[in-house]
Amino acid sequence: MSTEPPIVSIAEISRHEGEVVTLRGWLYNSTTKGKLCFLQLRDGTGIIQCVLFKKDVEIETFDLAKNLTQESSVIVTGEVRADERSPIGFELGVRDLSLVSMAEPYPISPKEHGVEFLMDHRHLWLRSRRQHAIMRVRAEIVSAIRDYLDGHGFVLIDAPILTPAACEGTSTLFETGYFGQNAFLTQSGQLYQEAGCMAHGKCYCFGPTFRAEKSKTRRHLTEFWMVEPEAAFMDLDEDMELVEDFVMAILDRVLERRREELETLERDVSKLEAVARPFSRMSYDEAVETLKKADQPAEWGDDFGGDEETILASTHTSPVIIHRFPAAIKAFYMKRDPDNEKVVLGMDVLAPEGYGEIVGGGVREDDLASLERAIEKHGLPGEVFSWYTDLRRYGSVPHAGFGLGLERTVAWICGLKHVRETIPFPRLINRLGP
RNA sequence: UCCGGCGUAGCUCAAUCGGUAGAGCGGGUGGCUGUUAACCACUAGGUUGGCGGUUCAAGUCCGUCCGCCGGAGCCA
Structure with missing residues (x-):
């Protein structure tokens, strides 16, 4: 038997x-x-x-x-x-x-294919070795993110995807209808995390984010995932320490559990292993000086483009944190530096190897009058932000946080040229399917 | 939106100065006991992105539209 x-x-x-x-x-x-x-x-x-x-x-x-x-x-x-x-x-x-x-003749042969063809067959392309490896690294990064935050006292507070207005006035939003009124797809859960951290001390959200910008670069998707921790009573230095610890935890976890996948992707793992704390802190002023020395036409007050970011990060093997940007180029909710009213207590993290900005964050304006002035100055509708300003009316405290872009992080860790391969079904300016 | 490049077989590409549209892969048929994107032979497969123009003759030159790629701006 x-x-x-x-x-x-x-x-x-x-x-x-x-x-x-x-x-x-x-x-x-x-x-x-x-x-x-x-x-x-x-x-x-x-x-x-x-x-x-x-x-x-x-x-x-x-x-x-x-x-x-x-x-x-x-x-x-x-x-x-x-x-x-x-x-x-x-x-x-x-x-x-x-x-x-029995399968019908399969469109993706073991030979080369162009990006457009592969993207049209993304539902099948996911079966291939490289894409399989990328998705596993992505899943590991997501898991590391959740484990880190859950294990450090951050409470998951899901932010809404349908919102009544912009979180940051400048960017283009996807507009949709909502029973006769206008609604928008969220471009950040941060404002809601500020409410969350006043309830829980530390919280985070992790979900899709939408930007209707007509960006056509290797770093942009119209739909991407962002994790946004926020903590009450946190200052800028603590925020930078948090992001450093967080990024290291993600990296260590992938190196520990996804070696095989990185090998499949032919990632130079030594570059990831070389990443170590502390990450360099560089003020915006210092960054502009560095760019000038590199013969870049950088002027104080300009925002950095992709090339500038690459130059700033190129001398480091670990991510670089740039802090204290001119207030004029940053969002309305950022808190001014009490030591220099022209700059805000914000920070960006630039990944090494030319991968650019993977994190943006900083200290939020906690003073009611200053925040209301900023909202007005940015031409934002005060009514829809009344709940947000309420947070400054009822026991306002200093607080800070950041947002980390999942796809850019995946691209960096996997060593991919373009973020479009880091998400199962990418949404790009000219791609809505499959 | 702007700048640059490209569009030829199912896929990846070639086609000299404007002169008979071709290869590899994939598909089909046959062969092979150690292949790793196997190999060998045979075979089918085309409105050269669309429209218009120049020319004896257009894949090739010109105009226009569409699509894609790369970059810029903006941003994670």
């Missing part, structure tokens, strides 16, 4: 050496050598080569193996054998093979 072989995943195949097991998955690639057939089987946890000799299996089984199309779904039973020639150290000696579904 024989028992059914256990169903196992490729990731745990090494625990079953010498045993007969059943794998369920999709045909990644195959090749035949006459009376010998190799099937590369993918199950989501890994890829293993399955080998069939014509003499060892039923003729129907061999014919099926020979005729399987790329990405056909199958159930395979066979013996797990150690083999030096295998990239994962094992292969499966097939005894039985059954078809779940």
Whole structure:
């Protein structure tokens, strides 16, 4: 009386050496050598080569193996054998093979494809090795973010996605209707976190954010994910310490758990391992001086573009924190530096290797009169911000926080040129599908 | 929105000075007992992005529209 072989995943195949097991998955690639057939089987946890000799299996089984199309779904039973020639150290000696579904001719061949074609087939592209690795790193980063904040006393306070007005006056918002009135997709949950931190001390939100800017660069998506911690009684120095600790925790976690994926992506891991605290702190004034020395046409009062960010970060192997920007180029809610009224207590974190700004944050204006002046000066509708100014009426305290862009962080850690590959289904200025 | 580049087979690309549209991959058929993007042979596959113009002749030159890529601005 024989028992059914256990169903196992490729990731745990090494625990079953010498045993007969059943794998369920999709045909990644195959090749035949006459009376010998190799099937590369993918199950989501890994890829293993399955080998069939014509003499060892039923003729129907061999014919099926020979005729399987790329990405056909199958159930395979066979013996797990150690083999030096295998990239994962094992292969499966097939005894039985059954078809779940024969795939139609698969559009994505193992050869090169253009970005547009691949993006049109994003739902299928996600199955490929590189995209699979990127999504796993992304998931690990998300998990590290949640674990860090949950473990450091930050309470998850979800911010709304539908909002009545801009969080920051300047950026373009996606507009939609809401039972006869105008509504907008959120471009930041921060204002709501300020309410949250007055209730919980420390809180965060982590969700999608929308910007209708017509940006066409490797750093921009119209829909992206941002994590935004906020803490009452936190000052700028503490904010910078928090972001440093936070980024290091994310990086350490990926290096600890996603080495294999980084290898698949051919990421130079030594560059990530070289990242160490403390991150350099550089004031905006110093940054402008640095740029001038590098013969950049930087003037005090200008915001930094991509090239400037790259220059500022290029002399460092770790992220660089730039702080105290001119008030005129920053959002209305930022608190002025009491030592210099021309600048605000804000900070940006620039990732190394030219990945640019991954974090923006700082101390929020906690004085009611100053905040109301700023709202008016930015031409924002005071009525829709009355709840926000209320936070300064009822027990206002100094507080600070930041927002970290998930996709830019994923791009940096994975070493990707463009953020469009860091999110499962990217939304770009000229892409809404699939 | 602005600047630059590109658009040829399902995919990635080639086509000399304006002169018979081609290759590799993928598909199909056959061969092969150790392949790793296998290889070999045969085979099918085209309104050269659309419209208009110049010319004996346009994939190639001109105009225009559409689409994509890269960059700028703005930002995470």
